Amino acid sequence: MAISSSSPSSGDWSLASFLSCRKPHKTLKLQSSFSIPTWNVRAFQVINSSSCPSPILEDQASTNLPDTEVDLKFQELQIPDAEDSLNEFLCGLFHDPETEAMGYEQYAKAKKVANFRPNKSTLEHATRLVISCIRARKFKIARTLLEVFKSDGDVALSAFNSTMRGYNELHMYKSTISVFEKMISAGIGPDSGCYCRIMEAYFRKGDYRKVVELFQELKSEKLDLTPLSTQFLFKSLSKLGKPVEALEIFRSMSKEGISLDSSKIYSVLISSFATIREVKVAEELFKEAETKKMLRDPTVFLRLITMYVEEGLVDKTIEVVKVMKGANIRVSDNICCAVVSGFSRKSGLLTAAKVFEDLILMGCQAGQVTYASIINVYCRLGLHSKAEMVFKEMEAKGFDKCVVAYSSMVAMYGKTGRPRDAMKLVAKMKERGCKPNVWIYNSLMDMHGRDNNMRQVAKLWSEMKRRKVSPDKVSYTTVIGAYNKAGDFDMCLRYYNEYRTHGGALDKAMAGMMVGVFSKSGRVDELVKLLRDMKEERTGLDVRLYRSALNALADSGMEMQVKWFQSSFEVT
Structure with missing residues (x-):
């Protein structure tokens, strides 16, 4: 049986052309369990109003359909269950990528029949065409489809929702906002899903106040509050520096029995309070989430650890790591490094070394970044044998391209008078492709x-x-x-x-060295110029360099320069 259709409109033809170009033409096979029963054929009127074939079908695509030719331009539905059969048939067309364009064409014709009511599955398939066009970057066709669906009460809301979702997937948040505004101007009331899409768009653009406004609007419309919409609310309040307000809303929603993704919300709240160093509140929320087994995000642990490190609380830091181990959450290299480098900066090198050893005893696995940090700590402490031991362990684990670790080891060899070892290490480094x-x-x-x-x-x-x-x-x-x-x-x-010449500034080290060079070499003119540059750049002199420069000027008999020097510089 051959299927033909009337000439589609320009918008329809563009869609059909786009979909037909996605795959080579093949024999039509409907991927559906539905077949048109012979007793139902009279529900369809055979129309051959145009000799122009469908853009996506060829004459040979006739072997798998009933003998009766159908155009699906329906004028009467004389059989009670024909509506269900038609919905199933349309879904079969939509399901196959090779026939979904024809499905859209036949859906548009079926909508003209007064008795036809598309079911949920048909509507989902129809609106899926919009998001397919967006994903394929066929934005003009998507806009055309949206204009068609805009006046279709059955499908308009779903079509706008799908469109916004498609633009969000492509990070085209301005387009999402434009579609939402068009939806409102068309008098189509958004549902919870549409609010989620537009809240996401504004959140990604950094307009957190607008996200909060949209949530309030969503709540005032008495629509369902979805876990996703509440997540964007709490994240926005966190970004706005309002964690206390976010916590109050969370408590209120929990009492009202509103469905929430509590794990992610706890993550946002704990991270927010940890960031502003509200230790007590962060701890309470952490313990509450731990009791409810809601701690799944490694970022929360990293924020808490950072907070405790900044506060110098070693024991609390170790407790958080223990909770991670107990919850079977991997203690990452980044977390170990944050602990070691943080305590090195805040509490001293010895504390950092001790904490590292505690982490290893707990079964934590150091990675390249942590190894580099602890090698630096051991080198600065003068624990050279430990530094070498850890470096060899690091190499054995395959971390042999870390420039920071090599730098620490080379500097250590230099300070201990081992230039040959340093040169050997650099040669090995080059052999491994590390510059x-x-x-x-x-x-x-x-x-x-x-x-x-x-x-x-x-x-x-x-x-x-x-x-x-x-x-x-x-x-x-x-x-x-x-x-x-x-x-x-x-x-x-x-x-x-x-x-x-290359724009280098004069600091005390460089200035002091050059004062000595000019003084010892008798370059008085260069010394005077250097001193003037130092005055302009406000570079001070220590006692030794002050005396060196003063003696050099005095020995040269430059009395005026001596007086200028004494009035211009003070010993720092």
Whole structure:
């Protein structure tokens, strides 16, 4: 049997063309259990009003349908159960990607029949076409469909909801807002689902006040409060810095028996109070959520740990980690690192080392970031053997490309007078495809400079430039210090001029070094210029450098400059 249809409108034809292009034309097979019974055929009037075939069908697509040709332009439904059969038939067309365009065409014709009432399944399939167009970036067709559905009371609400959902999936939140405004102007009252879509759009755009306003509007319309809409409310109140108000609303809704996704709401509330350091309230909510077994989000634990670290509460931090272990929530590398680095900054290196060892005893697994942090702690504490042991353990676990860990180890070798070990480690680092950074080059130049190995210093500087690693202030201070120690003042001046040419500022370390260089080399004019630059940039001098600069000016017989210097600088 062949199916033909009347010529579709321009909007319909565009949709049909779009859908027909998604897959090559094949023999039509309806993916539905429905077949048109012979006793029901009289419900359909055979129409051959146009010789133009359907855009998505070919003549050979006739083998799997009953012998009677149908166009589905229905004028009468003479059999009581024909309506159900028609709905099922339309769903069969919608279900198959190769025939869903024809399904839309036949749905539009069926709607003209007074006795036809689409059921829920038919409506869902019809509106699904809109979101299909949006996902395929066929926005013009989607707008055309929306205009058609806008005047269809049965399908309009669902069509607008689907459209907004499609735009949100593509992060096109301005389009979602535009569709919502069009919906309101058309006099279509949004349901709970539509409010969720528009609240999400405003939330993603950062308009949290509008989200709160929309929720209040949703509540005033006495529509169902969905878990998703309440989540956007609490998140928005949190972003607005109103966790107390959010908590009050949560308590009120819980008493009213409103369905909530309590796990996610507890996550928002605990994180909000932890962020503003309301320790007592955050703790109460945490214990309440733990009792109800609502703690599932690792972010909550990270926020609580950060709060306790900032407050210097080691025992409380360990308790939170224990709760995570008890709830079978993985203690991530980020959390371990937050604990170690946080206590290193707030409570000292020894506390950080102890906390790390406690975490390992509890069965926590350190990752690359945590290893890098604790290696740095051990190096700064002078626990070099522990640092080496942890570094080897880190390598054994496959974390052999961490530049931060390499930097700490190279600096440690430099401070302990082990330049060969440092160079071997850097060579191994390069073999593994890990590029040395400016910190590593600074450490290497410093250790070779202290050994007066200026050839190696020059070689490292050239390698750094060749690898396009930009030198920083420490690099210039290090190389100038090395040449100053070697007595090569011309090279000191060369690197200093390069530093200033590239916009380098004068801090006490650089200024102090150059005061010594100019004083020892008798470059009084350069010294005076340096001192004037220091005055302009408000760089102070310590006692030693003050005396050095004063003696250099006095020895040169520059009385006026001496007086200017004494009136311009104070010992800091």
